[in-house]
Amino acid sequence: MNKLLIKFFCWLHNFSYKAIGSLAVREGNGIHPKHKILNYHHFFLDNISKNDSILDIGCGNGAVAYDIAQKAKHVTAIDIDEQNIKTAEKKFSRENLKYIVGDATSCDFQNKFDVIILSNVLEHIDKRIKFLSKIKKLSPKIIIRVPLITRDWLSVYKKENGLEYKLDSTHYVEYTEENFKKEIEKSGLEIENYYVKFGELYAIIK
Numbered sequence: 001m002n003k004l005l006i007k008f009f010c011w012l013h014n015f016s017y018k019a020i021g022s023l024a025v026r027e028g029n030g031i032h033p034k035h036k037i038l039n040y041h042h043f044f045l046d047n048i049s050k051n052d053s054i055l056d057i058g059c060g061n062g063a064v065a066y067d068i069a070q071k072a073k074h075v076t077a078i079d080i081d082e083q084n085i086k087t088a089e090k091k092f093s094r095e096n097l098k099y100i101v102g103d104a105t106s107c108d109f110q111n112k113f114d115v116i117i118l119s120n121v122l123e124h125i126d127k128r129i130k131f132l133s134k135i136k137k138l139s140p141k142i143i144i145r146v147p148l149i150t151r152d153w154l155s156v157y158k159k160e161n162g163l164e165y166k167l168d169s170t171h172y173v174e175y176t177e178e179n180f181k182k183e184i185e186k187s188g189l190e191i192e193n194y195y196v197k198f199g200e201l202y203a204i205i206k
Contacts, residue, residue, distance in 0.1 A: 010163045013154070031063070040145060041067045043202050044117055047143050048072050052114040055138065057104045058121030062088025068117070069097040078102050105131050113139045122146050123171045132187035142189070142205040149174040151199025175201060
């Protein structure tokens with residue numbers, strides 16, 4: 001009986017997390033409250049310069065790309081979801097910001113960039129080491145933000161008991177600091193520095 005109750009309440013926790021986020025987005029005019037609370041846009045802004053050419057991979061609705069385009073020389077933003085790009089072009093447009101519909105894991109980028117941004121993107125990619133090995137040729141600097149499974153004890157507990165623990169069902173992985181470092185090393189890259197905030201890891205990769 002206890003196992004069934006645990007399973008039910010874990011499911012309820014997952015359902016509530018997603019429901020609250022969905023409702024809050026509607027209440028916030030399409031913007032997720034985590035954007036305001038985490039204030040993660042400043043992490044990217046603080047680590048680019050005004051002369052940089054940026055590639056924002058998995059740009060979503062364009063909110064991050066829009067902010068960094070205010071500072072950077074030029075931003076190219078790509079997302080696999082056509083609807084995301086339509087929303088981005090409508091809501092977050094700038095003269096120095098170009099949106100592309102495409103799959104960055106297979107796209108043949110013709111240009112090189114000063115900085116590549118991966119904001120909550122890497123966890124959505126299956127063959128991450130192959131992908132990182134590919135894009136490292138495009139830029140000397142990659143700025144990464146990923147979710148950690150070690151954000152709380154409950155996430156680890158769910159995983160240990162074979163229950164759904166991921167923040168998003170499309171995630172292939174949710175990291176620990178250790179396995180993130182291993183992936184970066186296997187990709188032939190180095191972590192210049194990183195920090196953890198609100199259960200997410202922020203890293204500068206070179």
